[in-house]
Amino acid sequence: MTMERKVFQLGDVVKMKKQHPCGSYTWEVVRTGADIKIRCTGCGRVVMLPRSEFERKMLKVVNEAPDNNR
Numbered sequence: 855m856t857m858e859r860k861v862f863q864l865g866d867v868v869k870m871k872k873q874h875p876c877g878s879y880t881w882e883v884v885r886t887g888a889d890i891k892i893r894c895t896g897c898g899r900v901v902m903l904p905r906s907e908f909e910r911k912m913l914k915v916v917n918e919a920p921d922n923n924r
């Protein structure tokens with residue numbers, strides 16, 4: 855059993871194991887802490903979940919953050 859520590863930080867775009875109903879697999883981390891808040895890059899929906907659950911559901915960090923020109 856490997857204890858893989860998933861590293862991520864605010865602003866990272868992460869890929870989840872499960873596809874969101876809107877068709878997107880990637881989410882942007884908009885808040886970190888005991889709870890992680892992520893925003894779907896497809897539909898903009900924001901979800902908050904415990905860090906442990908987030909780490910379980912996320913696949914990897916894809917640092918291809920789309921340039922939103924905000």
Ligand SMILES: [Zn+2]
Pocket residue numbers: 874875876877878894895896897898899
């Ligand atoms: Zn979505």
